[in-house]
Amino acid sequence: MRSRSPLISIALFLTLWTTNLYPNNQLAQTTEHVCSLTLGWGNWPPYQHSLNGDIPYGIQIDLVRKVASEAGCTLKFKKQTFSENISAVKDGTVDFIMDTSITKEREEFGYFSDPYRLEVLVLYLKPEFNQQCNSMTLPELIKKTGARVGLNQGNIYGKSVTEAQSDEGLKQQFVYADNNDQLYQLFSSGKIDGFFEDPMVLSYTLKRMQLRGKLKACKVTQKASTVSFMFSKKTVTKELVSKFNEALARIKLTKDYRANWAW
Numbered sequence: 001m002r003s004r005s006p007l008i009s010i011a012l013f014l015t016l017w018t019t020n021l022y023p024n025n026q027l028a029q030t031t032e033h034v035c036s037l038t039l040g041w042g043n044w045p046p047y048q049h050s051l052n053g054d055i056p057y058g059i060q061i062d063l064v065r066k067v068a069s070e071a072g073c074t075l076k077f078k079k080q081t082f083s084e085n086i087s088a089v090k091d092g093t094v095d096f097i098m099d100t101s102i103t104k105e106r107e108e109f110g111y112f113s114d115p116y117r118l119e120v121l122v123l124y125l126k127p128e129f130n131q132q133c134n135s136m137t138l139p140e141l142i143k144k145t146g147a148r149v150g151l152n153q154g155n156i157y158g159k160s161v162t163e164a165q166s167d168e169g170l171k172q173q174f175v176y177a178d179n180n181d182q183l184y185q186l187f188s189s190g191k192i193d194g195f196f197e198d199p200m201v202l203s204y205t206l207k208r209m210q211l212r213g214k215l216k217a218c219k220v221t222q223k224a225s226t227v228s229f230m231f232s233k234k235t236v237t238k239e240l241v242s243k244f245n246e247a248l249a250r251i252k253l254t255k256d257y258r259a260n261w262a263w
Contacts, residue, residue, distance in 0.1 A: 035073035035240065039064065040085035040094035044180055046204050054079045059260060060098060063116070063251070070247035081178045083154030092234030100230040101156040109233055111241045114248055115226030118263035121157060122222040123149070124202060124215040125194030133218030139164050141218070142173045150175050150183045150195035157196055158223035184209060196223070
C-alpha cells in the first residue's frame, strides 16, 4: 500500500480544520450573504442618464449608490425602459428599481422601501391650450379641446389620469411611449399636444432640444406624491429591505440629502 503524500496530508488537515472552524457550513453561508444587487434603470436626465455605454450617472444614481453603500451592498446596473423594469422586478431579472409609486398590483410581486423623494408631475401642453387648461379638469380639457396627451407606458399619473385612461370617450386621446425621449419625439413630430413631466426634467430637456417656449404648464393638472425603491420578492428578502430602509434613514440625515431631496 502506497504511503500518503505530504501534499494530500496537508490538504486533508486544512479541510478538517476549516470544518471545525466553520461548523454547519457557515463559510458558505457567509459567501451567500454578500449583498450584491442589480438595479434596473432608464434614461431620465438629470436624475439618471449615461454618457458612454450603459454606466449610469446623475443625481438620483448618486443617491442610490450612497444608500446601497450604507447598507453594505454593491450594485450592478441593467438599462431598460420603465415598463420593462416593472416586468423585470416581477420575474426577478433585476433586484430593484427606482421611482415607483405603491399600488396593490405591484405589492403582489414587490416590496417597497420607505419613500425617498417627492415626485411632481405636471401636464405641459402647447401654448394655445393654456387658457383652457388652467380652468378645466383633465377630462373637461380633453373633451372640449381634443388635446392628445402623451404618457409613459407603466407610469402612474394619479387618480384623474387613471380614470380618464379607462373612460371610453377619453382613452383614445392618450398616446403611449416607452420612454421620455419618445415623448419628446412624438411632440416634435406633432403626434401629441403635450405630456406629463417632472419640471426639473422638462427644463433640462427643453434646453437640450432647443424647445423653449413650445410647452406651457397646466396649473390645475399636476400630481405630487412620494416614490420608493421597489424590490423583487423573487430575489430580495424583507430583512434586506429593512436594512436598506435603515441605511436610507441615515442618508436622510446628511446635509447633501437635505439640500437635494428633502420635502
